[in-house]
Amino acid sequence: MAADGEERTSVRTYVPEYQKENWQSHADELDMSQSEFVRTMVQAGRSGFELPESDTGESSASAEETEPRSPGANPRGNGLKDRVVEALADGDHCDWDDLVAALTDDIEQRLDETLQELQSEGRVRYSGRHGGYVLDE
Template identity: 50%
Template sequence: MSGDGEVDTSRTVVQTYVPAYQRDLWDDHADRLDMSRSEFVKTMVQAGRREIGDDPDLLPDDDLAAESTEGEGKSLSAEITSLLDDEDALSWDELLAALTDDIEARLDDTLQELQDRNQVRYSGREDGYVLVDES
């Protein structure tokens, strides 16, 4: 966290060591949700922290919802109620899958924009997206 109430949104690497069977379970669950392992772990950790509810550093749910749907004018609460209005009932996994479809589309669009501006490119050698060297 930054001072003066500002949130540091820079990205950083977090690593953990878990038994292979647990990683495999997470990978299977992530695959069912059409998520990467990284996206799955981040989503589950944040969901767990919100569930516990005793971390003063967590943004309030309304702030998280606004952040996750920035520019779309629709809070997470509104998205959930809209989804449930369309269906009789949805499981946690079904809700998560429906909500992550939006982030996948936004990620795809944003990566395309960054590639169009020559800021990011896909590297087969690195097996992922990398920043374009400006030198």
């Protein structure tokens, strides 16, 4: 039987279908259930956030002090460690650059897509004059 405060209950939310598919895909990559993935991402997003100050001006206890933490960011193991082992599984030697490339294979594509999206939203712009991207506020 679960200890006090350890009982499980459901939480329901509604997201666009594409977002659910993205979450499921990412959860599959991490060998996690979708519920486990969402719970982990919510807890990771809340890390370091403190409750607002009370009426007396004193800072309230952090969320971590007022409620138990969920398991770590990857309860089924170290995702990076698993990916390194997978990259080395063929038995060949892999130099540093090849290993970094294997672990970050889609980061350039994802970054390009994200920057395009942010630019189309008017949140980021590229300045040729300054040679880089900047928040467009």
